Amino acid sequence: MDSRNALKAAAIALAVAAVAGKALWRPADHGGGAAPGADLVQKPGERGFTLGTLAFAPCELETDQTAATTPAWCAPFQVPEDWQHPDGRRIDLKLALVRGNAPLAERDLVVLLAGGPGQAATEAWPRARGGFAPLLEHRNVLLLDQRGTGGSNALNCKGEDGDDTEQPFDLERVRARTRACLDAVSKHADPRFYTTGDALRDLEAVRAALGSPQFDLVGVSYGTRVAQQYAARYPRGVRSIVLDSAVPNEHALGAEFARNLDVALQAQFAACKAAPACAKAYGDPWANLLHLRETLRARPVEVAYRDPFDHAQRTMKLGPAVLAGLVRMYAYLPETSALLPLGIARAQAGDYASLAGQIRMLGRDLESLAENAMQLSVICSEDADLLPASGDDATTLLGSEFVDTLRAQCTIWPHGARADDFHAAFASDKPVLLLAGEFDPVTPPRYAEQIAKTLPHGRVLVAKGQGHSVMGRGCLPKLVARFVDTLDAAALDAGCIADFSAQPAFIDFNGAAP
Template sequence: MKSRARISLIVVVVIAILASQHFRHKDASPLHEEPASASTAALVAPVKPAPERTWQVGSLTLKPCSLGQPNSGMSTAAWCAPLDVPEDRANPNGRHIKLNLALLRSSAQAPKSDPVVMLAGGPGQAATESYPAVAAAFAPLLAHRNVLLIDQRGTGHSHPLQCGGEEKGAGGIDDSSSSYDEKALRKETQACLDKVSKDADPRFYTTTDAIADLEDARKALGSPQFNLIGISYGTRVAQRYAAEHPEGVRSLVLDGVAPNSLVLGEEFAVNLDAALKAQFARCTADKACHDRFGDTYQTLYQLRDALRANPHQVSFRDPQTYESVKRNLNEFALATVVRMFAYGPETAALLPLSIDAAAHGDVGPLLGQAKLLTGDLGDTMDGGMQYSVICSEDADLLTSRPQDADTILGDKMIEAFKTACSIWPHGTRPAGFHDPLKSDKPALLLSGQYDPVTPPRYGDEVLKGLSNARHLVLKGQGHNVIGRGCMPRVVDDFIDKLSPKTLDTACLERVGPIPVFVGFNGATP
């Protein structure tokens, strides 16, 4: 597992604008050539290269670019420009960094003047790298509006704080051991800090800094109002921006809602346990599933106890290369894998089958899929930026939760955060940072019924401070639902009309859980 992915797994993801322009190119050469005569020689002068295409928006000059997702064939055509900002805003004459800004052009002849802005999750994901995976959800929006993507400072191509070179597992939890290794985490964190500090000051890669960057981008684009779409951690960025710069906000969409009051990392264990119980209850209620697997929740904990007592090396086929690979399997590796499966309804439907197979000695279904998931996660997350956010904004508020010690995720993650943040530099957390958002801006809150990291009760909490808002909970879904069913059309309708309380959401009633798999061919007929 790449060390970038290992460090990222401490959090495991807490989870084009203003004008339309057309370019016409005429064929610069004839279909065939005749020998030039004296009378025509003057007409066959060397052809000058076509001028480079640009798009001027506000003070920014954008050029064509392509947004690709790491380890994926998915890419998106866009227009890009660097945005220069001071690293330390209290010292504008100090080091400056370049932010990666991209605009996706609407297909409309005259797009609306208020662009959509996607704020990526993590913390640690880059908007330009995350977008191709959710592009379909934004397709209806692009019919009317341009879409703005900015890699938050410390991620993607915005002066990323990339860690690398360490050999330990997630947050000091070594794949070869069966316990939390504080010494290993300290070594790993210090190595990461030493690397990123060569050309960055980690104190200035926080949510507060990102909000100032977003406002600079808005001014550079001509000061339009934004329609903010925050995803997971991006909902924190959206709420904080709306509190600091309400004049820059036209609407809010919060998908996978993290309340401002939330201390990132503190409720991971209890949220996962609640989601697993609810998911496994579906199997218990289904006769075929229950007859095949019995009590999946109990089987999972029996497997955890067995691995706690006897962590060991296992072999399975790599799902990409089909080669036999060996991994050390222990209770922490199991918890990480199960948590990743719980994020989406497709993989959650496989959990009873995969856990049962692992309990009977076949770890391939569980670890093979996990290898795909951790590869995607590690390649789109920047561990150093995660530390900068959490250590500055949350770590001092984390409290031990011994009541979580016997859950599948346990209580070691809070210890891991505290250990890492005892080494990582802390930025400034403004007064009132964790205060709930109070706003009359039109807002649409989205949750999945079985979300293992930002459960629906979080959306209910944020809704209390919003006077012109609505909270939609999608049945049977997990973390992030903007692309599920007809939700893209619902979101587009909301942003167009700004009437959340009268929004027609009847089509969402057709969205539901994926039937639990009782075999690798699927569910029962």
Template sequence: MNSRKTRLVLAIVAAVAVFGYKTLHHTPDTDSGKTIASKQSTAPVAPIKPTLLGTLAFTPCSLSSPFSKDALEAQCTRLEVPEDRGQPNGRKIALNIAWVPASENGSATPDPVFFIAGGPGQSAVDSYPGLDPVFKEVRKHRNVILVDQRGTGKSNVLSCAADDDDGSTGTPTPEVMQAKALACVDTLSKQADLRHYTTTDAITDLDAVRQAIGAKQINLVGVSYGTRVAQQYAMRYPAATRSIVLDSVVPNTLGLGNIFARNLDDALALQFGVCSKNPACKTALGDPRAELDTLLAKLRAAPPTVSYRDASSGEWKQDVLHADSVAGMVRMYAYMPLASSLLPKLIHEANGGHYEGLLALIKMMSGEMKDAMAMGMQLSVVCSEDAASMVAREEDSHTLLGNTMSEGMAAMCKIWPKGTPPTDFHKALATQVPALVLEGEFDPVTPPRYGSEVVKTLPNSRLFVLKGQGHNVIGAGCMPKLFAQFIEQADGKHLDASCLDTLAYAQPFTSFNGAAP
């Protein structure tokens, strides 16, 4: 992945990464003639008689993901739905669906769990295998249903190819980003009406799947952007919603255009504060935020060419280390405080002229996250639902991310085809449906105050803020056990959460041997 492409992706995708990180990618779908993500993994195991769930006929398949070493046996199928429900005889989308059956045969309850991935732009089918251990107890008696949201995975994925390196440096201007988006529109409009790939379209698809499998009610588990989908579904289909789990919640009321810079700086203050409060770490590494600012100033003035060892091949390579790449890497590692505990040491080493560790991590991250997000679908969602909030703010100008992202996203959304959300789209979800709301104390994207806002209008809800955790916390500590109890009982208020008290802060590395004793 070249430096120009790295900078473009960091500048664009980080702006919406409730919302994640990827290189733009475009691959033909050899199965359907559509376009799919290249790492979809639902190949049939054997040509045997399909298994019916409701009216849908499923065949065996294996699910895998870059973050899970083992394949997960499942059942897969497709369901055709209109792209534009106002034109039911027009173009159809084949929704990619996977069914992970209850592990105790014959014991499945009638209310399955629907897992909804984040992004927007992630594939639920590809994202789930790494989370399956979290669902172990839930899956004993409940089926898990995975639906690739339209525009992701194998549901007519909307991704665009990035241009090769043009030799320029620095962060792309809003004009460059707009030109890239316009080229993306030209490409994707051949296969899709980009106005019809919004959250509102997606929840109608989810309910079509619910009806097709014959489920009267479902339990929704949403992570990050998936919490917006879950809230919108519960708002539009309350009778069909048995319970909702909102992990790293995005409030319905929130416009996502310029939340990222301030939220990241606040989270870094907390995460780096663990080092500042540790005498050994502070003595060895100084003030991590001041060190980061010093490093970024150096890199902006004179980005160095660095030799580093490639994590996948073990080969020594060279590339230029840019400030924008470091800022993007810091942001992504801030999602995971355990991983970010290495950052103060790496930043301190880089200020001493040792850049190789930092660049190796950046390259490893870019490789792991490649193809994880469908950028075209992401733009269809955020430009339709959040464009009005994409404005620069003076108070963000001196943050790590600044206003570059909100300005770039605003430029792209000016030319992106937009759907029209319902007039009450940004109304707070107010329902009696039982809800479990999870937040990480150090979340750089959806901080705990978002959870506090959401539960105000959910009388049957329970909020857990997990100490020292970042983004996507359902798998932390004893949370899987509490999650399973909530799904079983549909009651969060009586959960005994004392086991969460054992969660501890990740101590920063003061050397490459680990944290100080």
């Protein structure tokens, strides 16, 4: 798998209360000896407010690939790039606050910790906000682009043209591209200081500047690592924790991606085999996928297709690596995974155009994440020495090339510091709600169950038939808000999750069988 495809495969979260001249917070008992947080002050006639020492002004958060924006309040914030040398280079962090609906909001702040690694919270918010709607009834949401992402001195490296097409796997080419990327980002950043540990210092500095409120942490995917690490090091700053699609501290990012994908796909495709109409149309979709991979491995195909964005006629070289990347990312969501048996069957019959169009759309969607090298600062510093040996995943759909690419990149990329207890199991007496999707191809439910073993006030909810990142699904937004209100995961009436079910596979482009 070419490094471009490997990075894409790896990747993957307002109303304004205007009570002028008053403190816009509801009194709350936070317990634990934590500071209650500063008053939010808005003076008569002013479009803006102060919270702690920070002055917030109106701003708009952009939505990727659209002209739509989301209103928020932004404040400038600057930190040392190297916390051990605060007199050195300083970097600007993008910080935003989304005001809730209540005139008197709770003092604690909900904090979205985005995934990736490499996703920016302010960029994830427009698509994630639906899952936060019940939380916004009584609380405000804080968005901080983690250093190296979005508006926080992003470590971006421009991709090459033709990133959607198959390229021969060449580790020397991987290293050359990594060196070029390092040269580019080194002009404005030292990649050693863009790790999870550095981001924790940033978040705690923001909390102090805000007047030391307690945080309700909502981590998604990689963001669950940030949440666990922050809560372990700054427990006084944490009121509650929601871990959506969680990864245990003990695990290295990327180490089990290939095996988890195979298990999730086989489970999803088994549901197709069990449905008479689907079984009649496709037989065994997993066997079909493996057969298609071998066909493309023997001879990649040149595919002519219409670009789904501008309808121009284009061509793409489609091989096993690009196929694996598409299948992996489509397995994340039930709506896209339902398309896989149909696309595979069409390709087996010689019609590759639909797969090519889907690959093109996926490439555009993941472009910004694939070009962000902050993920290398995280993985090379925190996980590289724990990745499996070359060849361990050779028999999987994703293969060993993904891990081999990471290992090659980490021989070039500078390594930052990692705490001695970084990979210790997360143990806490904080209230924790863990959410998992039954068919998650990257962070399966067993990860959440593993984390919960050391959390006396933790509870796991598994959404049947769902994939990765489930907080916005069905009744889960309301359950999350109720949990944050009550701080009692065990008492949640979660019977509504029984209504979740798997998305039936498409029999044709009109949809599933009636």
